[in-house]
């Protein structure tokens with residue numbers, strides 16, 4: 001009975017459609033408005049239903065050298081080799097955070113360590129980033145929340161902020177490595193001047209959004 005019911009329903013729906021016996025069949029491509037196939041639409045069709053990741057904006061599309069993007073990608077996923085991660089595998093590690101020597105080094109700590117907060121304070125003053133709420137980072141548990149907060153959709157100049165986050169976090173990471181592996185330490189004020197000169201080089205090399213928030217010096 002069910003099959004007969006479906007057949008009758010189909011019959012009723014198709015009755016209004018005239019079929020020209022002599023006409024050739026045509027194929028319509030449903031992924032374009034024109035109904036004509038294009039390679040672009042076929043490619044997009046493969047990505048239907050994908051969830052967009054904030055990593056695209058904050059990392060891959062932001063202006064930064066590729067090695068820093070790769071570092072950011074690892075760091076946001078909590079996959080940089082900090083002491084906690086090395087310890088879990090029983091590998092040699094530095095133990096306490098080399099920047100403040102007070103807390104066990106974890107990826108989420110290192111970028112909101114008091115050393116890093118001081119550095120961000122200097123950057124905030126230099127670029128007049130009044131909208132950057134550094135104190136709110138303390139309550140954020142993961143490095144991902146902290147990092148993505150810097151260029152989230154409510155942030156002004158978010159393209160520039162995505163680049164700045166990468167430059168600053170990379171500089172902090174290099175300072176961490178200099179302390180761990182070469183026993184050399186630098187004050188936040190010195191790191192701040194390094195960031196300023198690097199930012200100028202980035203702008204010359206094409207980081208135009210970063211250039212828009214930088215003061216002319």
Ligand SMILES: [Zn+2]
Pocket residue numbers: 097098099100101102103109110113114115
């Ligand atoms: Zn620390």
